[in-house]
Amino acid sequence: MKEQLRVGILGLGVVGSGSVKVLAEQQAKIKEQTGVEVSIVKALIRPGEDKEAFAKEFQLTLTTELSEIVEDPSLDAVIELIGKIHPAKEFITAALENGKHVVTANKDLMAQHGVELVEIAKANNVSLFYEASVAGGIPILRTLTANYLADEITNIRGIVNGTTNYMLTKMLEDGTSYEEALAQAQELGFAESDPTNDVDGIDAAYKMVILTQFAYGMDVALIDLEIQGIRGLSDQDVAQAQAFGYEIKLIGESVKTAGTVNVSVGPVLVPQTHALASIKNEYNGVFINSTGIGQSMFYGPGAGSLPTATSVISDLVAIAKNERLGISAPQFNEYRRPQALTPDEQVIASYYLAVTGIGQEDLQTILQNETVTAKEVVDTNGRIVVLTAPINRLQLAAVEEAVANKGTLERRMRVMEA
Incomplete structure (x- = not known):
């Protein structure tokens, strides 16, 4: 010994x-x-x-x-x-x-x-x-290998980048612009002089690759992820999301459906009643849904x-x-399954779309042509914001293409269900 x-x-x-x-x-x-x-x-x-x-x-x-x-x-x-x-x-x-x-x-x-x-x-x-x-400082990986060994995780999502969470907190609570929030984050040492990995979602994507390996045993690459950052996020969108009852957070999510996984990173409208909405500044939080334990969240400092x-x-x-x-050198994660990605037609979510250069009537026609229902529509001086009912990725892509032919899609964000 x-x-x-x-x-x-x-x-x-x-x-x-x-x-x-x-x-x-x-x-x-x-x-x-x-x-x-x-x-x-x-x-x-x-x-x-x-x-x-x-x-x-x-x-x-x-x-x-x-x-x-x-x-x-x-x-x-x-x-x-x-x-x-x-x-x-x-x-x-x-x-x-x-x-x-x-x-x-x-x-x-x-x-x-x-x-x-x-x-x-x-x-x-x-x-x-x-x-x-x-x-x-959150012991999430060892928790996944030990505490969830007898459980099946169906969804793991969270705030895994402290820099962007700090910036979004300042934009929401202080009315700070994106540029000002980034400058503050850099001054405090949360963001590098080149903030690309943070604000473009790459840092969070790396972490979701690792979490997906631990949660489902599947190896995914960055090319398999849908990655969107918060670069240039408008304070109009932050305010409008809040008016709808949401807060914008950069969320990494890995969802298991019928043996397949879909992994994404992007700004998401999180219901103000959801536990992830309460995570402020540079802190991280990982929220897990599983068949045995149900819902659980792990919260703590994401860096430092x-x-x-x-x-x-x-x-x-x-x-x-x-x-x-005298245990023979175990590896951190021994769980391995063949990679199986969820087809686009089975990846379903509601979306926040901010559109300019198109009239409300034309936008409604575009949505109707793709059988997309608008749950909320707000027109602010020609900038139209729509909250859609749940749609799949193919419908979303068709709407984005049709909008691009007539005007500009300024911002697209997923909407998390309560």
């Missing part, structure tokens, strides 16, 4: 240094609970990076050479926190091939190359864990040094427990 787990860490940035601090604070508790002394003893830093004082405080050996960590026979596990796809993929691969367990928070990498990396981990009889890759670092250390603790018990 192993009584020590010695760890190397790649990157001492905000989350990396936070992980070292969290482990130092909880080390005694972890040893008491697991019987294993878990310690981060070596760190990879960039050449010229000054981390000497931090290293001295936490008794770390610093190196600028990857080989000194991944090829060190005294190390049992490696934490990767440098981010991006490359060279993180190569670094993780090297660690796995050298027989090191790996913990990462890298959602971009795991969404795009996770299947390949898991196979490498299996081939080398080591574990690859990545709880912190989705929803920061300490929440993310806590998830990273939780993965290390899981590895330590397995090592102590």
Whole structure:
């Protein structure tokens, strides 16, 4: 039985240094609970990076050479926190091939190359864990593998990007414009100088790829998702949605229907009475429907040094427990099913459509031609907003094409049922 787990860490940035601090604070508790002394003893830093004082405080050996960590026979596990796809993929691969367990928070990498990396981990009889890759401090992935093992999930959706949720909260509560809300998010460090991944829905899409793997065992790629962001969202739409009794949230959703899945990310009109509407600022929330438990929601900080670092250390603790018990390197998610995407004619939802350049009569004709019922119609100085009854994607595409031939579809958003 192993009584020590010695760890190397790649990157001492905000989350990396936070992980070292969290482990130092909880080390005694972890040893008491697991019987294993878990310690981060070596760190990879960039050449010229000054981390000497931090290293001295936490008794770390610093190196600028990857080989000194991944090829060190005294190390049992490696934490990767440098981010991006490359060279993180190569670094993780090297660690796995050298027989090191790996913990990462890298959602971009795991969404795009996770299947390949898991196979490498299996081939080398080591574990690859990545709880912190989705929803920061919310332990959602391990919850899906453990608490829902005897249940069938039918819908998993949520707010999984804190930047856009912060922006939408400011637009709703303070009347802030999209541009002003983005500037505030950047000033506070929630958004990068290039906010593309956040505001165009890509960050949330990566997380929905991972959640879909855990919920249904199906591997989907970004090309399989319908992805829409909040870039340029009008304050008119925020106000109109509120007048209809909704709040706009960037929602990722993965729905299972008759053995097929439909995964999407986009701005959604959420009923003000729904639990997801109550999630404000940079917080995340994941709402699950299942046949056994019914409805449940998991809420917490979606990012930040300490929440993310806590998830990273939780993965290390899981590895330590397995090592102590002599369990042969389990993978994070062993659930696998063939991919089956829901056909467009079976993907049904109600929609919010904001149209300009078309008269109300012409718009009604377009809707009637596609057998689409308008539940609400509001005309504000020639900008017509329609709430449709439920329609499928083929009907939606036909309406969008007809509108484009006569005017402009300024905004299209799905409407969540209460």
